[in-house]
Amino acid sequence: FRDFFLPIISFVREVDSKYDLRKLIHSIKVGVALVSVSLLYLLDPLYKQVGENAMWAIMTVVVIFEFYAGATLSKGLNRGIGTILGGGLGCLAAAFAQDVGGIGNSIVVGTSVFISGAAATYIRLVPRIKKRYEYGAMIFILTFNLVVVSGLRAEEVMQLARERLTTIVMGFVICIFISLLVFPIWAGDELHDSLTSKFEHLARSIEGCLEEYFKVDTDKENRPGFSFSSCKSVLHSKAKDESLANFARWEPWHGKFRLSYPWKKYLKIGEVLRDMAANVLSVKGCLQYPRQSLQNLRASIKEPCEIVGSSLAWALRELGESIKKMNKCETAAFIMPKLKSIRHELNLIITPSALAGVEKSTDALELASFV
């Protein structure tokens, strides 16, 4: 079977960063989960038990196995609840249709399909439900329809529903087992890493900005301008952070936080850091247009600005480091007075570029120093 493993080996060679390695682990986990669930087909004793319904186990594994453990759990639970609700209501509607009988049967089925589909779709579009239960609503519509229309034919709806539910649970258990217990990839950890790296990104952006601003004008034209890409990545991290936090809240006991993962605080700090990134980004305009007339002013503010910039970057790095290591920030007591005194000095000389940044960062401090 050497031929089969060649593509895998070539994948392994591609791996050069931690991120890619995680993707590789995830892919292998999915492969393992699929093979385990295929055993329902491949092993005769198991196949005799579940029959064609083994299909639903495969489908469950393919559909709910997501990159983050929390996402898998959330999708699995959504699928379970959607199936049970849809199956239950579908059974009721099918039984009612059976009672009516004749041509009325089809009408009742058609009407219930229309109403349940339209109502669940409308509910699915409500923003708060869309965020967390969209998949469940979709599975509800699917199960309801399958049960209610096949109820006309199979006349054994209850048994069908029970059997399918059993196989779905099998698929779910395999997924959860592999996703949570074998090299789990936690959305909470990712959120944590992304938050701490934001501090570093901002610190580097501030330093880069100041360096660019106070460069001698002559060589300004030759070199490529300072790139705001890391600053922008912080600015546009809202959607990603929110989805990570959404997954993190489903994740069970793990790591240092135990059960009370403070994802709300992560979102709050992220929001403050994004505001700060907006401040840093707004300096871009000043960098792009070298106003010769301000050459003297610029030279006169160079020293205080550089002090501000370096202490801001230092404060950010300290905070990021303390959050990363999850211990109380040792230097927190020093950061606040230092930044305040700097702000006071700055009030005397107006420097558009750094002032707003300082003010925001004290806000950030208040929030971040809780760790």
Next chain:
Amino acid sequence: FRDFFLPIISFVREVDSKYDLRKLIHSIKVGVALVSVSLLYLLDPLYKQVGENAMWAIMTVVVIFEFYAGATLSKGLNRGIGTILGGGLGCLAAAFAQDVGGIGNSIVVGTSVFISGAAATYIRLVPRIKKRYEYGAMIFILTFNLVVVSGLRAEEVMQLARERLTTIVMGFVICIFISLLVFPIWAGDELHDSLTSKFEHLARSIEGCLEEYFKVDTDKENRPGFSFSSCKSVLHSKAKDESLANFARWEPWHGKFRLSYPWKKYLKIGEVLRDMAANVLSVKGCLQYPRQSLQNLRASIKEPCEIVGSSLAWALRELGESIKKMNKCETAAFIMPKLKSIRHELNLIITPSALAGVEKSTDALELASFV
């Protein structure tokens, strides 16, 4: 059947905005599509043709019918391509496994399941593919597995694949017909509206900022501060815009743009407007901390600042209006010189709050005046 329609009537009553009406229309469309596809079960002649495979048509409708026409089309095509590729490769693998025979059969099946699952999952995680073809990759894994494992049992893989494909195509056709032809909800139109409303949001934010900044200090404490929420909504619109543009590129001929929907330009303008929103947001710091020492300076710059602010807001509204109506901006010739002269005036008096904004907006102009 009055009882059945009561929930719908109550929904109609809830409708108070255009957005809700669109949601309602979408829900009804989904209901109609589900009923039409259920006819495959309900009508005997049709059921005799397709049999149990009608299930796949229902599944297709439930899964691919999305809010925007472009999203439906994209999911449907993904599903189609994924099914064909997965089915084809699955048939090959199943035939190969059949040739090997005996216990080797199961080993070949298991190995191919593992490799296809792991490889497709890895590919699915590549950012560029994740964005547009993630759903197709998932369907590929699903179909491949179902075909290859049931190939062991059914011994009629080809026919099974063909029948399922037929019913999937039926579901797809119903979806596309209802989604694209009956009150279509275009992602392109939504992107267009969201872009034009950004101009208005920014204009209002700039005006609000200036008003807040130059308010008499005595009543500053009493009133609630100016809200940056509309400015922030512009700032955090990146993810939504990108997904809309992603759907819009799938959408066929419609509206004024015909086939060449300029979604790339929409994204570019959106990017510039987000930069500008960051500039506006960075003024927040100045508003929050009333520096008494600057009271005199503030009074002296009040007049030029207000002129700048109002002409900026005017320029933004003009541009937004011209994009909205999709005609060449009549006043474009006036906007550029006006903003330039203002900038020149401002260079003499440094005003941190408005300067950066002016500079960015000339960039915005260059991009936006293409319409």
